[in-house]
Amino acid sequence: MHKELVDYKEMLKEAKFKVTKKRLRMIEIFMEDERYLSAKEIQEMMNQDYPGISYDTIYRNLHTLKDINVLEQTTFSGEMQYKISCTDHHHHHFICEQCGETKVVRYCPVETWENELNGVKINSHKIELYGLCEKCQ
Incomplete structure (x- = not known):
């Protein structure tokens, strides 16, 4: 929203x-x-x-x-x-490389990564996935 x-x-x-x-x-x-x-x-x-x-x-x-x-x-x-800007909740994006359409990815892997990196504290991040949407494939 x-x-x-x-x-x-x-x-x-x-x-x-x-x-x-x-x-x-x-x-x-x-x-x-x-x-x-x-x-x-x-x-x-x-x-x-x-x-x-x-x-x-x-x-x-x-x-x-x-x-x-x-x-x-x-x-x-x-x-x-x-x-x-998306301001209502924490999320990431899938971005179509051809038409620019974006889709929200609600799952955030940062906590898992922080655990794997043993002892680090991640302060900020931005995750974007790129590919082709259904229409552009």
């Missing part, structure tokens, strides 16, 4: 960023799409509402939204990809 747009507005305000129409539209695009998107895809979608929007503006806002935990970031197919 994702937050509502009003929650994201509050996150921007708390981080001392302006709440602009462009930022809100970008957040809406991510809220509507349950997959990782590249900066190029976001630029193409934003260009419909804001003709001529620059790649620099897109990239700057993607980084801002990532820094305040509105977006998650990963790299696949050789480029940075972004999606709305």
Whole structure:
């Protein structure tokens, strides 16, 4: 479950960023799409509402939204990809390398790994599985 747009507005305000129409539209695009998107895809979608929007503006806002935990970031197919952050529970993702669709993986193996590594304390982690979804196989 994702937050509502009003929650994201509050996150921007708390981080001392302006709440602009462009930022809100970008957040809406991510809220509507349950997959990782590249900066190029976001630029193409934003260009419909804001003709001529620059790649620099897109990239700057993607980084801002990532820094305040509105977006998650990963790299696949050789480029940075972004999606709305999942904040309701701890989980990991399966990511389709062709279409970018993501599926939630609720099992977390970190406790098992910590036991196998005998004496270590894992402070943080991020697990992503890559492959092809049913439609892309």
